[in-house]
Amino acid sequence: MIMCQDVGRRYGDFWALRGVTFEVGRGVVLGVLGPNGAGKTTLVRILTTELMPSEGRARVAGLDVVKEPEKVRKVIAAVPQESRPIDFLTPYEFVLSYLLLRGLSLREAKRRTREVLQVFGLWEVRNREVDTLSGGMKRRVLVAAVFAAEAEVVFLDEPTTGLDVYSRRLVWNAVSELKKRGATVVLTTHYVEEAAALSDVVLVLNRGRVVDIAPPDKLVEKVPGRYVMEVYGADGRVAESKAVLEIGDRRLYYVEKPPEALSLDGAKVVVRPKSLEDYILLTVGAIEEAEEGHEDD
């Protein structure tokens, strides 16, 4: 459903994305993880036909994004990063107009608008101007519009950033529902647990390059040990650990099993099973912002 082969994008001498190669099939949720400036949004913008790649080939639903952009646009829908609905419209008007612009008949657009606003808990506020809604509701309006489009491939670029826990879960439900319908979903996020919970496959990007692509549990398997002891403050030493990661005064020990006795010396200690977050911490490491600012990422 989505195929990238050596896709790259350059701004002058700076490569925002380079050598990106992967393929995912129909009905797959692809989580795209990486720090700011990793190339997530650049990749999304190329696949949604908004940005020309500098090199490589990309196909969405079997269609070439460079040579057949009009055809691609018929089968995709996207919530761009940092997007907001038009503030003087109501949620009803925004979703309805989006569906009309996608070519739906007025009757069908009205039916889907009503349905989707109910699904996303927006029916009660359908006639209020977007400007008066909370940040979470505004974001849900965007996701609702895209959800109602019933596209084959849906791109959600950081759709849950800044949302409260309730709104985040409504978006998560939408992603699961899209998958059930057979749509392929590309979900970029900073929330690792979100990618782990929703994605069938996770693409990890850093500095514009692919670090890894695999199902979340396969990535977690690559983390040494079974448990993680996070120690903050004075050094509560762990006798045997397979790996140690230091983040300021915090140490993460990757162990097979947590030691029974600890010399804590007032340190705060958390013991938890290893997770996808640990894979990101160990492979991507410190969050490195892109050196040059770009419109995307």
Next chain:
Amino acid sequence: MKTIRDALVIAWINGWIAAIRGWIWVIGSSVSPISFLVILAVYGGVEGLKWGLVGGFIWTIASNGIGLIGDATYYRLGIKYQSMLTAAPVSPAGYALGLALSAFVFALPTLAVYLAVMLWLGVWILTPESLYALVTLWLASAGIGFTLAGFIKHMRYAWALPQILSAAFTVGAPVYYPATHLPSPYLGVVLPTGAAAVIIHNSTGLMPYEPGLTAAAAVALTLQSALGLYFLFKLARWRQP
């Protein structure tokens, strides 16, 4: 057909709904042309009023296209609405024409008042030549506006650029004065507002020009609107190169 439908949907949300919820914009869009009109009426009497009405009408039509720079830039950079539409079967031409059409919706009350006063003063602007000039001017300015909007990288420039363009297009071109005031009247047809004004001044009887000048204005306006539409369809930055 889809392009027209897209334009109408954009005009509905960005023009009609915006106008009924924010009537201050309707007044705002008419303030500048009316201020010129008042000055011309004070200093030029009825004749000045006629020039002010015709000039204001042309300015308002041209500002439909130039004014869309603000909306287009806000939708592209401010709230990323354009990115949402790029990933949908929406044509850039339909979107741009919709933005220009929505500005036209805002301007309708002003245009109606202008038209009524012009008819009352015996300035008959509804001639085929004038209508041709107004439609092509609208297309040319929409093309120029949307294309320029695509090159703006910061939202703050979107507020300044239309003002500069408005001044250049309405004062730099013979919109409120005869083209014969220029070193060569043919310089008047370089900008679409000037070309449209030459045709309209001549057709309304406000200023009879020689046939060569009006023919040059018609040709220039045709080329300018064709160029504007070409930019709209081919070069407007729906996709970043």
